[in-house]
Amino acid sequence: MQRRDFLAAAAMAPAAPSKIKSALFGTRHSHARGKLKAMLDNPAYEVVGVCEPEEAAWQRVREMHAHRRLSEKELLEDPSIQVVAVETEVWNSLPCGLKVVAAGKHLHIEKPPSNELAPFRELIEEARRRQLLVQQGYIWRFHHGVSRAIEAAKNGWLGKVHLMRGAIHTDLGDQSRPPLARYKGGMMFELGCHQIDRMCDLFGRPTSVRSWLKKGGDNLADNTLAVFEYDDALAVITSSARMAGSSQHRSFEVIGTDGSVLVQPVEPGTRMRVSMRTPRGSYKAGWQEIDMPPQPRYAGDFADLARAIQTKTPLKFSYDFELLVQETVLRASQELG
Numbered sequence: 001m002q003r004r005d006f007l008a009a010a011a012m013a014p015a016a017p018s019k020i021k022s023a024l025f026g027t028r029h030s031h032a033r034g035k036l037k038a039m040l041d042n043p044a045y046e047v048v049g050v051c052e053p054e055e056a057a058w059q060r061v062r063e064m065h066a067h068r069r070l071s072e073k074e075l076l077e078d079p080s081i082q083v084v085a086v087e088t089e090v091w092n093s094l095p096c097g098l099k100v101v102a103a104g105k106h107l108h109i110e111k112p113p114s115n116e117l118a119p120f121r122e123l124i125e126e127a128r129r130r131q132l133l134v135q136q137g138y139i140w141r142f143h144h145g146v147s148r149a150i151e152a153a154k155n156g157w158l159g160k161v162h163l164m165r166g167a168i169h170t171d172l173g174d175q176s177r178p179p180l181a182r183y184k185g186g187m188m189f190e191l192g193c194h195q196i197d198r199m200c201d202l203f204g205r206p207t208s209v210r211s212w213l214k215k216g217g218d219n220l221a222d223n224t225l226a227v228f229e230y231d232d233a234l235a236v237i238t239s240s241a242r243m244a245g246s247s248q249h250r251s252f253e254v255i256g257t258d259g260s261v262l263v264q265p266v267e268p269g270t271r272m273r274v275s276m277r278t279p280r281g282s283y284k285a286g287w288q289e290i291d292m293p294p295q296p297r298y299a300g301d302f303a304d305l306a307r308a309i310q311t312k313t314p315l316k317f318s319y320d321f322e323l324l325v326q327e328t329v330l331r332a333s334q335e336l337g
Contacts, residue, residue: 017310019046021080023070025096026088027052027061029110031137031298035085038298040065044306051075076103082309083133086110091182094119097134101126106133106309108301112193112329115183117336120326124319133315135305136322138197140252142300144292145263145272149254150202152261157280159258164202164235166195166253168266169246177220177241185333186213186221192239193329198252199228199235200325201317206230209331216242226332237332259283269295 022045024036039045049068052058058069075081076099083106086096094114100107101123113136114120127134140146153161168191172180183189188211199206206228213221222241227234243249251264259276263269275287308315330336 017044020044020082020306020309021046021048022083022085023048023075023078023081024050024052024061025072025075025084025086025100026092027057028054028089029087029093031110031139032087033061034298035087035108035137035302036061036065038296038302039085041296041299042302042306044310045302048078048081049075072099076100076105082106083108083305085137086113089179090114094123098123098126101130101132101134104130104132106305108135108137108305110137111139111197112136112189112326114326115185115189115330115333115335117327117330121323124323128319133305133308134319134322135301135315135317136197136325137298137301138194138325139297140194140198140266141201141317142295142304143263143266143269144295145261145269145290146198146252146266148272148290149252149261149263150198152259152274152281152283153202153254153256155281157259157276157283158254158256158261159277160232161202161254161256162233163255164199164233164253165251165255166192166199166235166237167239167249167251168192168195169238169240169243169249171243171246172220172222172241177218177222180241181218181220183333184213184221184335185211185329186215186224187239187241188213188221188224188226188237189329189333189335190239192224192226192237192332193325195237195239195252196226196228196329196332197325199237200321200328202254203228203230203233203235205324206235206328206331209328211332211334213334228328228332267297 049070085108208229211226214223
């Protein structure tokens, strides 16, 4: 190819998409550092800065990368910032999210953003009206094993799916308990929500929800169980704050008449077990272990958010799905009737 032909071809080639300018609003949430790393690791993003008024919290995040420290005014009024990840404490999350949407920016907001439904619906409807994206930060939406379990169920490979079981426990220290005790749902609100999110993707809206929120000495509901009823299925989710070795126990299981999928531990999540009555899809008959590649948290979320922004297409999970998850989490947390 001659030089002039090369230059002509280069001129006709589609331009590479410009980087998505992003920022963090708050850093006090336990996922904040991971979200910041996910954006730094994704070449689609350029992190403009971090808004964190508390000096100690700012210094902890600043150690990760030489970010510019933004005031709230700078964050909200900079027209170049397209997307903001809200990583404040839960009680500040929704007010900050509303400010982000009012400023005309796409929003990634931590889960659950509030123990109320009406203000969250207000945020969703305002974002929908402005054609802004809203993505909640549920950690297993793009988990390979969990996604493959739901895929197998939706493709009919498991036969009639009649049961989902999910466990997500932790081992909280004394200083971590009071902030969570502010919420009636306790551990079902704080951690069970991740399982509820995947359950809603699998089954949709439950016909009834019953939960048991037990307290182990202080005001935190630290031993919780919820049962969700569907026309032909049940889902059972447990979340406790008092389990040694809890990370290896976390599990997601889908059971049908013709097959079952078990992911345990969900993280690091490099292996799942599958049982099929007959060969279906890529699976053989009988029990089998499936190896999966390592999967860093949050990478899939920010990849989907970047895709939606760059292509001006919807996120994988819709506005209405986000509303359904929030409603169902609050029903299981006994915040809604």
